[in-house]
Amino acid sequence: MPDTTLDPRVRRLLLAEHFDDRSRQRLRDLGDVALEGLRACAHGPDRGEAAVLKARAIVALGDWPAEQAVDALADAIGDRRVETRMRAATALGEVATDRAVSVLADRAERCDDGAELAAIARSLARIDRPGAAEALGRVRASISTDDVRRQVDLVLDERSAD
Known part of the structure; x- marks a missing residue:
C-alpha cells in the first residue's frame, strides 16, 4: 500500500x-x-x-x-x-473557474447539510465569474433553515460591501 x-x-x-x-x-x-x-x-x-x-x-x-x-x-x-470545508471553500474561490460555479451549483441542489451549503455559498461569493451571483441566489433560496440562511446573508452582505 x-x-x-x-x-x-x-x-x-x-x-x-x-x-x-x-x-x-x-x-x-x-x-x-x-x-x-x-x-x-x-x-x-x-x-x-x-x-x-x-x-x-x-x-x-x-x-x-x-x-x-x-x-x-x-x-x-x-x-x-x-x-x-471552510478551507476548501476559500481555496475554490482562489482557483475560480466557470466549472467551479457549475460544480457548486449542482452540489448545492443535492445538498441538505446546512454547514455544507454555507461553505458552498462562501465559495460562490469569492468567485468573480458570470453566473456565480445567480448560483449564490439559488443556493440562498434553497435553504430552509433560518440559521443557515442568516449565514448566507452575511456572506452576501460581505460580497456587496466589496
Missing part, C-alpha cells in the same frame, strides 16, 4: 498564509516530492486536506489543471471536518 502521508515540508509550505517568490521556489525545489505526496494523500484518510493543499499548490505553481482542482475541492467541501 502506498504511503498516503504528505511530506511535512510540503504541508508547511502549502499552508502558508501567502505565497511569495521564495516559497514558490522551495515548492519547485521539492517538485516530485510535493506532487507525488499530494496525489497519494488524495487516496488516504485526509482526502479533504489533500484537496485543499492541492488547490493551494495550483494557486502557487499552476501545476495542475484547474478542472481537477475544482472537482477535488467540491469533494472536500463535503468533508466531515468544518475547518476543512
Whole structure:
C-alpha cells in the first residue's frame, strides 16, 4: 500500500498564509516530492486536506489543471471536518473557474447539510465569474433553515460591501 502521508515540508509550505517568490521556489525545489505526496494523500484518510493543499499548490505553481482542482475541492467541501470545508471553500474561490460555479451549483441542489451549503455559498461569493451571483441566489433560496440562511446573508452582505 502506498504511503498516503504528505511530506511535512510540503504541508508547511502549502499552508502558508501567502505565497511569495521564495516559497514558490522551495515548492519547485521539492517538485516530485510535493506532487507525488499530494496525489497519494488524495487516496488516504485526509482526502479533504489533500484537496485543499492541492488547490493551494495550483494557486502557487499552476501545476495542475484547474478542472481537477475544482472537482477535488467540491469533494472536500463535503468533508466531515468544518475547518476543512471552510478551507476548501476559500481555496475554490482562489482557483475560480466557470466549472467551479457549475460544480457548486449542482452540489448545492443535492445538498441538505446546512454547514455544507454555507461553505458552498462562501465559495460562490469569492468567485468573480458570470453566473456565480445567480448560483449564490439559488443556493440562498434553497435553504430552509433560518440559521443557515442568516449565514448566507452575511456572506452576501460581505460580497456587496466589496
